[in-house]
Amino acid sequence: MSRLRHPWAVARGLGSAKEGVAHWWAQRVSAGALLFLVPWFVVTVVGLLGVDAENARATLASPLNATLMLAFVLAVTWHARLGLQVVIEDYIHTPWLEVALQLAVKFAYALAAIASVLAIGRIAFTA
Amino acid sequence: MATPKRPLSPFMIGPYYRPQITSMLSIAHRATGVVNALGVLAMAWWLVALAAGGDTYARFAAVADSLPGRVALFGFAATLVYHLLNGMRHLFWDAGLGFEIPQVYRSGYAVIALAAVLTAALWYVGARIGGAA
Numbered sequence: 001m002s003r004l005r006h007p008w009a010v011a012r013g014l015g016s017a018k019e020g021v022a023h024w025w026a027q028r029v030s031a032g033a034l035l036f037l038v039p040w041f042v043v044t045v046v047g048l049l050g051v052d053a054e055n056a057r058a059t060l061a062s063p064l065n066a067t068l069m070l071a072f073v074l075a076v077t078w079h080a081r082l083g084l085q086v087v088i089e090d091y092i093h094t095p096w097l098e099v100a101l102q103l104a105v106k107f108a109y110a111l112a113a114i115a116s117v118l119a120i121g122r123i124a125f126t127a
Numbered sequence: 128m129a130t131p132k133r134p135l136s137p138f139m140i141g142p143y144y145r146p147q148i149t150s151m152l153s154i155a156h157r158a159t160g161v162v163n164a165l166g167v168l169a170m171a172w173w174l175v176a177l178a179a180g181g182d183t184y185a186r187f188a189a190v191a192d193s194l195p196g197r198v199a200l201f202g203f204a205a206t207l208v209y210h211l212l213n214g215m216r217h218l219f220w221d222a223g224l225g226f227e228i229p230q231v232y233r234s235g236y237a238v239i240a241l242a243a244v245l246t247a248a249l250w251y252v253g254a255r256i257g258g259a260a
Contacts, residue, residue, distance in 0.1 A: 028221065038207050045253070046200070046204070046252075049192055049197070050188075051188075051257065052188070053184035053185065054180070057180060076163075076170075083164060084161070087157060087161060108168065109164075112167060112168055112171040116171045116174045119171075119174035120174060122178040
C-alpha cells in the first residue's frame with residue numbers, strides 16, 4: 001500500500017487529519033437536537049416580548065424552561081461554532097487571517113455559551 | 128507551472144447560469160446559518176441582560192420590543208426556521224434519500240413554502256401564549 005505513495009508524500013506526513021468524521025457527526029447530532037429546540041425557543045422568546053424582567057425571569061426559571069433553554073444554548077453554540085468553522089475554511093485562504101478568525105470564533109462561542117449558562121443559572125436559582 | 132488553456136466551469140453565480148433553486152437554496156442555507164450564528168450572540172446578550180434584571184433588562188427590552196427590534200427578531204425567527212427546514216432536507220440527503228432531480232426541486236419549493244408558514248405559525252403561537260400580541 002505504501003508503495004503507491006510517493007516517498008516525498010510519506011516524508012511530509014500530510015493527508016487526512018483523521019478527525020473530520022467527529023466534526024461531521026457533531027454537526028448532525030446537534031442539528032437533530034435543534035429540530036425540536038428551535039421551535040420551542042422561537043415560541044418562548046416571542047412570548048416574552050413586552051414582558052417585564054420579573055415575569056420573564058419567573059417564566060424561564062421553571063424547571064422545564066430552564067432545562068430546555070440550557071439544552072438550546074449548548075446545542076446552538078456548538079452547532080454555530082462548527083458551522084462557522086467550515087465557512088471560514090471554505091472562503092478564507094490567507095493563513096494568518098484564517099487562524100485568527102478560527103480562534104476568534106472558538107473563543108466567542110465558548111464565551112457566549114459560558115455567559116448564557118451562568119445567566120440561566122442565576123435566573124433559575126434566584127427568580 | 129504553466130497554466131494550460133483549457134475550458135473552465137463557470138461559477139454558479141454570475142451571468143453564466145440562470146438562478147437555480149438548487150444553488151440558491153444552498154447559498155441561502157449558508158447565509159442563514161451565518162445570520163443565525165450572529166443571532167446566537169444576541170441571544171447570549173439577552174440572557175445576560177435578563178439575569179441582571181431591573182434597569183439593565185428594561186433598557187434591553189425597550190430595544191427588543193421596538194418596531195426595529197421586532198422586525199429583527201422576526202427576521203431571526205425566519206432564518207432559524209428556514210435553516211431548520213432546509214437542514215432536514217440535508218439530513219435526508221445524508222441518509223441517501225431524495226436525490227432525484229424532481230424530488231430535489233419538490234423538497235426545495237416545499238422548504239420555501241413551509242418556512243413561511245412555520246415562521247408565521249410559531250410567531251402566532253408565541254404571541255398568543257405571551258403577554259404581548
